[in-house]
Amino acid sequence: MGTVTPLRTKEETFYPGVVEAPRFSCALGGAYMSTLATFGAVPILHSGAGCGMSQNFGQNFGAGLNGAGPNGNTSTPCSCLVEEHAVFGGEEKLRDLIKTTTELVRGSLYAVISGCVPALIGDDVGAVVKEYRGGAPVIHVNTAGFIGNSYKGYEQYLEAVIDQLLTPQPVVRKRVNILGIVPYQHVFWKGNLQTIKNLLEKIGVQANMIFTENDGLEALQSIPSAELNLVFSPWSGINPARKLEEKFGTPFVVIPSVPVGPKDTSAFLRFLVRRLQLRRTRVEKVIAAEEHRAYRFTEYMADIAMMALPHAYTAIVADTGTAIGLTRYGSNELGWLPEVVVVTDDPPEEYREEIINHLTEGLESAVKPQVHFEIDSHKIRLLLREHTLQLVLASSLEKHIAVDELSAMQVSVAFPVYDRLIVDRTYAGYRGGLALMEDVAYKYGGPL
Amino acid sequence: MSIDLKANTCPNREQRAGAVNAYYGKASDLVQEARNGTLTNKEREFQQSSGCVLNFYLTTRVVTIRDAVMIVHAPVGCSSTSLLYREVYRRIPLSEGRPADFDLHWLTTNIDEKDVVYGGADKLRFAIREAEERYKPKAIFVLASCTSGIIGEDIEGVVAEVQPEINATIVPVHCEGIRSRIIQTAYDAFWHGILKYLVKKDIPKQPDLVNIASMLSYTWQDRKEITRLLNRIGLRPNFIPEFATVEQFEILGAAAVTAPICPTYTDYLSRGLEQEFGVPCFMYPSPVGIDHTDEWLRTIARYTGKEKEVEVLIKEEREKWLPQMEKIQNEFASIKPNGEKVEILGSLGQGRLLTQVPYFEEIGVSSPAAIIQDFDNLVLDEVQGIIDQAGDFDVLVNTFQAAELAHITRKYDPDVALTCPFQGSAYKREKGATRIHALRGDARQWSAQAGYKGAIAYGNFLLQSLKNKAFQKTMLAKTPDSYKDWWYEQPDPLHFTKQKGV
Numbered sequence: 001m002g003t004v005t006p007l008r009t010k011e012e013t014f015y016p017g018v019v020e021a022p023r024f025s026c027a028l029g030g031a032y033m034s035t036l037a038t039f040g041a042v043p044i045l046h047s048g049a050g051c052g053m054s055q056n057f058g059q060n061f062g063a064g065l066n067g068a069g070p071n072g073n074t075s076t077p078c079s080c081l082v083e084e085h086a087v088f089g090g091e092e093k094l095r096d097l098i099k100t101t102t103e104l105v106r107g108s109l110y111a112v113i114s115g116c117v118p119a120l121i122g123d124d125v126g127a128v129v130k131e132y133r134g135g136a137p138v139i140h141v142n143t144a145g146f147i148g149n150s151y152k153g154y155e156q157y158l159e160a161v162i163d164q165l166l167t168p169q170p171v172v173r174k175r176v177n178i179l180g181i182v183p184y185q186h187v188f189w190k191g192n193l194q195t196i197k198n199l200l201e202k203i204g205v206q207a208n209m210i211f212t213e214n215d216g217l218e219a220l221q222s223i224p225s226a227e228l229n230l231v232f233s234p235w236s237g238i239n240p241a242r243k244l245e246e247k248f249g250t251p252f253v254v255i256p257s258v259p260v261g262p263k264d265t266s267a268f269l270r271f272l273v274r275r276l277q278l279r280r281t282r283v284e285k286v287i288a289a290e291e292h293r294a295y296r297f298t299e300y301m302a303d304i305a306m307m308a309l310p311h312a313y314t315a316i317v318a319d320t321g322t323a324i325g326l327t328r329y330g331s332n333e334l335g336w337l338p339e340v341v342v343v344t345d346d347p348p349e350e351y352r353e354e355i356i357n358h359l360t361e362g363l364e365s366a367v368k369p370q371v372h373f374e375i376d377s378h379k380i381r382l383l384l385r386e387h388t389l390q391l392v393l394a395s396s397l398e399k400h401i402a403v404d405e406l407s408a409m410q411v412s413v414a415f416p417v418y419d420r421l422i423v424d425r426t427y428a429g430y431r432g433g434l435a436l437m438e439d440v441a442y443k444y445g446g447p448l
Numbered sequence: 449m450s451i452d453l454k455a456n457t458c459p460n461r462e463q464r465a466g467a468v469n470a471y472y473g474k475a476s477d478l479v480q481e482a483r484n485g486t487l488t489n490k491e492r493e494f495q496q497s498s499g500c501v502l503n504f505y506l507t508t509r510v511v512t513i514r515d516a517v518m519i520v521h522a523p524v525g526c527s528s529t530s531l532l533y534r535e536v537y538r539r540i541p542l543s544e545g546r547p548a549d550f551d552l553h554w555l556t557t558n559i560d561e562k563d564v565v566y567g568g569a570d571k572l573r574f575a576i577r578e579a580e581e582r583y584k585p586k587a588i589f590v591l592a593s594c595t596s597g598i599i600g601e602d603i604e605g606v607v608a609e610v611q612p613e614i615n616a617t618i619v620p621v622h623c624e625g626i627r628s629r630i631i632q633t634a635y636d637a638f639w640h641g642i643l644k645y646l647v648k649k650d651i652p653k654q655p656d657l658v659n660i661a662s663m664l665s666y667t668w669q670d671r672k673e674i675t676r677l678l679n680r681i682g683l684r685p686n687f688i689p690e691f692a693t694v695e696q697f698e699i700l701g702a703a704a705v706t707a708p709i710c711p712t713y714t715d716y717l718s719r720g721l722e723q724e725f726g727v728p729c730f731m732y733p734s735p736v737g738i739d740h741t742d743e744w745l746r747t748i749a750r751y752t753g754k755e756k757e758v759e760v761l762i763k764e765e766r767e768k769w770l771p772q773m774e775k776i777q778n779e780f781a782s783i784k785p786n787g788e789k790v791e792i793l794g795s796l797g798q799g800r801l802l803t804q805v806p807y808f809e810e811i812g813v814s815s816p817a818a819i820i821q822d823f824d825n826l827v828l829d830e831v832q833g834i835i836d837q838a839g840d841f842d843v844l845v846n847t848f849q850a851a852e853l854a855h856i857t858r859k860y861d862p863d864v865a866l867t868c869p870f871q872g873s874a875y876k877r878e879k880g881a882t883r884i885h886a887l888r889g890d891a892r893q894w895s896a897q898a899g900y901k902g903a904i905a906y907g908n909f910l911l912q913s914l915k916n917k918a919f920q921k922t923m924l925a926k927t928p929d930s931y932k933d934w935w936y937e938q939p940d941p942l943h944f945t946k947q948k949g950v
């Protein structure tokens with residue numbers, strides 16, 4: 001292996017943004033991915049020519065070898081700005097592009113996403129977009145790569161939808177929206193959304209996934225009709241949830257992570273019984289049946305779990321929500337020892353203490369994880385070396401490091417994942433823990 | 449046009465070679481217009497994301513240089529493509545000759561809102577020092593971006609200032625995304641930095657060394673095949689840039705010859721090495737197909753005094769591979785009744801146009817048209833040669849424009865469409881479809897395309913595509929098309945292109 005020299009301790013001026021391989025793209029990337037995740041929506045990039053295609057490697061392919069779908073990658077309309085536009089302005093080019101796109105590309109919603117170049121040269125993108133109101137809706141996500149990361153772009157997309165598309169609706173009892181699951185950044189986003197929706201359906205709650213709903217525009221437009229917004233992250237998605245509360249009076253609750261395995265899933269359902277005033281007996285019946293089946297099936301994997309990986313010292317390197325869900329499942333159901341957790345999605349300072357609480361409290365394991373917030377892949381590598389580890393649940397950036405430098409097993413569960421195809425795989429819900437164990441055991445499986 | 453290494457960067461392909469990426473017509477007219485100097489590029493009213501100077505190629509390739517660090521001076525998204533860095537070559541088994549000991553690194557300067565107001569020079573300086581301290585590299589590549597360009601970052605100034613305290617050679621690459629419509633300008637911008645900063649003068653010649661700049665859409669097996677062939681006549685390849693060491697760049701000027709795999713890719717480097725370091729070069733042919741591999745080897749042999757050895761090699765190789773090539777030819781010939789040729793349509797760089805059309809001739813298939821990413825006057829004689837050999841053909845020049853590719857694929861309706869992830873829905877069709885090239889780091893035998901071995905492997909690979917159409921047919925039937933019906937009912941893939949030039 002190559003050598004990695006320790007970091008120097010002192011630096012006169014330190015720039016924490018200068019890092020190796022941070023695990024997200026830019027705000028344009030986040031808004032773009034969210035648009036692609038809205039079925040029927042067509043992104044229109046007002047940007048340099050590479051801003052669409054490059055996200056295909058960095059976001060779609062990075063999220064479990066995914067294709068970008070019918071309107072992503074090189075299928076994405078883009079103004080492909082060059083120097084002369086930077087000098088003379090890109091508005092004319094954008095005007096042509098919106099017109100031709102709406103003529104040529106099938107879509108029920110068009111989202112103009114403006115990037116660094118128009119932001120720097122001062123194009124009035126909002127004014128150009130307004131000219132096209134009338135046919136299929138055209139919204140403008142006013143972002144730029146230098147404004148923030150993918151998570152910011154996800155929120156900006158939803159906020160543009162709220163501001164420009166949504167109108168008040170009669171509230172429907174027992175209808176909720178799912179927020180906080182960020183397309184592609186949360187690599188199991190599709191499966192997570194569907195699992196939560198299906199789960200809620202069983203207890204009589206109608207969930208709007210927004211992303212991957214068959215009719216994306218309708219899903220967006222029905223957002224204000226929800227009784228409650230569920231934010232499945234301690235931080236990501238809270239801004240649009242607040243905006244929905246201000247604008248439509250929809251309250252929101254924060255669920256720290258997508259629940260993994262029976263215990264957290266049942267706790268989540270019981271929480272909804274209280275919050276949505278559901279019939280307790282009906283929900284308890286669902287819980288009993290689901291738990292019975294989940295644990296009966298756990299017996300199928302119990303032998304191999306006990307033989308191969310009992311009480312494993314575990315590192316988790318993931319976004320906040322994934323880290324919380326897997327730490328809790330590993331610690332509270334499988335008996336793993338969560339040694340260290342590295343949170344890689346750069347949550348704002350004000351949420352960090354609470355995230356640490358979610359990661360260290362309510363764990364059955366006597367070992368509580370050391371929690372780090374780190375976006376620098378080099379420093380993450382050095383951090384992991386300080387621990388004795390048997391299992392590393394991380395991104396595929398840790399794939400070879402885990403084996404070669406830590407003598408640990410590794411499974412790719414967080415962005416970026418370049419070593420497995422993730423279509424609708426998920427660790428959410430009653431069956432989620434078993435799915436995780438299937439993936440873990442795939443790496444160490446062998447005869448007794 | 450000679451290469452000026454005193455300049456900070458190369459001219460754009462538009463200026464250097466009259467490059468265009470919007471044209472539809474006869475190949476002969478295209479060549480003629482380029483010769484007359486009347487060929488102009490056109491602005492598209494409808495355009496799709498197709499890569500930029502920074503992000504078609506550089507962020508995924510420069511990062512693979514083994515003992516260097518890549519710094520992308522840009523907002524965080526511009527380097528997200530580089531997230532593949534720790535894995536891209538690691539899947540190649542050591543038994544296939546992959547070196548065990550390497551460690552790739554890159555940094556982003558993460559240009560933010562504050563930096564676009566106050567400038568990011570301090571951050572870049574910090575990043576260079578950080579790269580040096582952390583990784584002790586032999587070279588540090590600094591890649592520019594749209595944002596660094598528009599806010600007027602003085603990258604040359606920063607590099608000149610910090611180079612004295614840095615052991616690694618710092619190589620600025622002027623690859624601002626907005627600088628050129630022609631993404632192939634990226635090749636030249638990168639080679640300019642290599643020629644200017646890394647290639648060493650006054651080092652002993654290595655008469656058995658052959659420079660080969662390889663785009664790894666040619667695969668690891670292709671490298672192995674080329675290495676095998678050159679070794680047989682006492683020569684060694686120097687493969688750059690992907691997965692090379694910095695030393696391999698330093699010794700480029702010591703080689704006996706620079707040979708092409710893709711002439712449009714290699715052009716600036718080859719000319720620069722000839723002009724500045726006296727390394728001769730040739731641009732044609734590339735080692736794709738049996739005949740062209742013969743010629744490629746013979747040309748190298750002329751520059752290295754291996755004329756006798758190469759004839760022995762070629763004779764042996766032909767004896768070994770020709771029977772297999774005949775089987776492939778026979779199978780292609782038997783697919784259609786009444787002796788018609790199987791038609792294959794693929795989107796290529798202009799370099800691949802020069803290699804693939806003759807290869808198709810060799811295996812006995814035809815191309816109803818050619819789709820090329822870019823066209824410039826660097827290869828006019830060679831394209832004329834193809835026209836003379838294969839007859840005139842229609843050409844669509846377009847850089848990954850998915851709607852145009854869907855249109856032309858339906859219009860010509862070839863038996864096999866060669867696609868890649870940059871061609872949108874063009875694979876959804878009633879007839880054959882397969883991939884045009886492999887994933888980088890693909891070390892499997894069946895992905896080979898170069899040399900004798902590759903000629904056979906790729907021929908068999910193409911034959912496979914005629915044996916089952918279920919996937920593309922199902923996807924055509926079960927998923928809606930991205931474009932409205934009228935698009936396919938009108939005849940012009942460049943329907944939305946403005947007539948006035950740019």
